[in-house]
Amino acid sequence: MTPIFSSTSWMMRQVIYALVLGVMTAYYFFGWGVLLQIILGVVTTMVVESVFLALRGRYVISSISDGSAVLTAILLAISIPSIAPWWVIVVGVSFAIIFGKQLYGGLGNNPFNPAMLGYVFLLISYPLQMSTWQVDFLSLGQALDVVFDLSNIDVISGATKLDEVKNGLSLVGSIQQLGLHSPSQAWINAGFLLGGLYLLLRKVIFWQIPVAFLAGIVLSSILLFASNTDLYLPTQNHLMLGGTMLGAFFIATDPVSASTTPGGRIIYGFLIGVLIVIIRTFGGYPDGIAFAVLLMNMAVPLIDSFTQPKVFGR
């Protein structure tokens, strides 16, 4: 039997379910801030999307229930630091929905991945808030305090590992001295990896993008690492730090803005992987997933038109 998906909303829901494992792992390490950001993001997206759908004269309920806006909000919420002040996620999600999606004509018409557009917008506008991560587990009370800036509590915060690599390299001689081990990030990545495998199994996403994406990262990082082991991150760190697995299975696979031919998906995923390593290594920002995805979004029409599959009888 050919599997058929009952609806677009069903597919989006599957993606959201698949995120649960990774999100719970993040919660385990960083506490309530993670969930708070998601809640803020989802509420914002509901409001903004409804207003815009109403303005455009669409059926609000049937469109919003496709779940794509909620998915965008969740993806953005788990990409930003969980102790970022509340307005960061509100601004980010609003930007993503309005400029990333609705102004292009809504779902299906946006050339860019809305969540990543929101992320880049935030990164450029609020670099400080976007690069301060906490280290400890936060209780609900603490998280509310920090996110809504209720009282001045001191959260032990710092930069991410990728940030450390970027900034710390000037202080020490070799990358090996930096202590790259980061169990929390590795576990979170593992959570998203498992969620992604679930999506592959249910055939909600095709294998080409994640596999090519990871292959791109592995190949380019091996080449760099082999050229200078002191200067460049080893492959396993590339895979297990930052948002690699989230990017491979959940962000790059956003169907609307990704390449849609089988061959195209491989090129698309692979080049995103390569770009991520290049940006992480040589760029001004610690993690490059958002930039890499957006750059490749731009190349999609070109890739698609060059990778049309063979037509029967031609």
Next chain:
Amino acid sequence: MADYSFNGGIVIRNPYPVDKVEIIQAPLPKKVIIPLQQRIGEQAKPCVSVGDYVLTGEVIASTEDSFGVFIHASVSGVVLSIDEQAIPHKSGLKSQCITIESDGQDKWIDNAGCSIDFLHCSAQAVIDYIQKSGIVGLGGAGFPTHAKLGKIKQCHTLIINGTECEPGVMCDDALMQFHPREIIRGVEILLHICSAKRAIIAIEDDKQAAYQALLMFNHNDKISINKITTKYTSGAEKLLIKALLGVEISSGSFAMDRGIACQNVATTKAIFDAVVDHKPLVSRIVTVTGSGVKPNNFEVRLGASFKSLISMASPSQKVHDYRMGGMMMGVDVADIQAPICKITNAIFVNNHIHKTAIQECIRCGQCSEVCPVGLLPQQLYWHAKSENIEQALNYNLLDCIECACCDYVCPSHIPLANYFSFAKTLNKQQTREQDRINIARERFEFREYRLERNKLERVKMMTDKKRVLKEKMAKEQSQKRKIAEAIKRVQQAKDKKL
């Protein structure tokens, strides 16, 4: 033999299965409505008038058009009217029809044929019988069979399509189970006509009973019976050829160009009836199925109303949606007073349900995974929707067989095949328009050219004339000069003498 298969396609279980396939004889209809328009070619001209008594099998309309076939009375009785009636067609338009009221006697006319020793008839004679018996492709396409056979030259393989065209349709399955002898004989007639070296009857591997039945009656070693994987769209001619022979008929050309002829099993049986039993095409087997009825097959006279047939399949009391042809490629019908035609292979009667809302395309790519032709429906849809036909053509719009596999899997429930069919129509219109423009432009350009040429010719003529004149003058002058010189010389001589 190998099963080459093709990419894509979908596997769907029969949504309304039956325990045992049957063929139930529908009673003689009280009234039949027989449309005069055929699939291609011009409308047939009636050769009876209102009030005439006709016999079953009598020709009631004929045509000179080489694509047309004769049309026969499917019951004996009196011609009630010749006028516009609703017919089952996606346009929903009315069409000229002959209505006959049955006298309940079913008296047959004696037709000519060549009976069982058809080998003595020439191929052309048999093809003529086929045309005169009103046979068209019964698989659903309705292409006139004699036209298809007449074009065959140097045929090496004859393929008999016994794959049920769509899930849920069982009429060919039933036919093969209950009329295997006629089908095998029909194949032999076809072999005789196109003088092919072999014939392959293709059956899907879930139709075991039909396979066994045919196997039992096949004693001809030119005929083989092949099972292929059950998959939707394997009934499509080119895909079937790929699955059986591994030959890919290239886009824009036909199976005939490669020496392969294809016929449907029901058509083959009709050919047997016509050639051996002298019976023109006046009935067919129709599957009535769906959630609103007890699914079954019925042998029914052409022209009986949908309604009369549906009432035989114990319909439920609920509100129904009607669809003709099949769940994938069929057409919704609103008016069930419409008559059953030669191409009506199935009627779906479903309890009414609300159609699921159409959502935006999310480019998920499920559609291109199943497209048997290897197209990118998501891209085609984009261009078809914006009526950008040129781009759609770049994405091979014309290769789409409108099988609706893509619709079936689309999570956004977009009626993709409808869009593509619409885009093709638009394209046809545009090409026609373009042709007209091209002709007009050529005409204009020719006129310009002609005017220009005339002008040039005139100029040339003038210059020619002038030159001739000048030459003439120059000649005259030189003559004059010569004369003058001569006179002068004479004068001088005279002067000298003096």
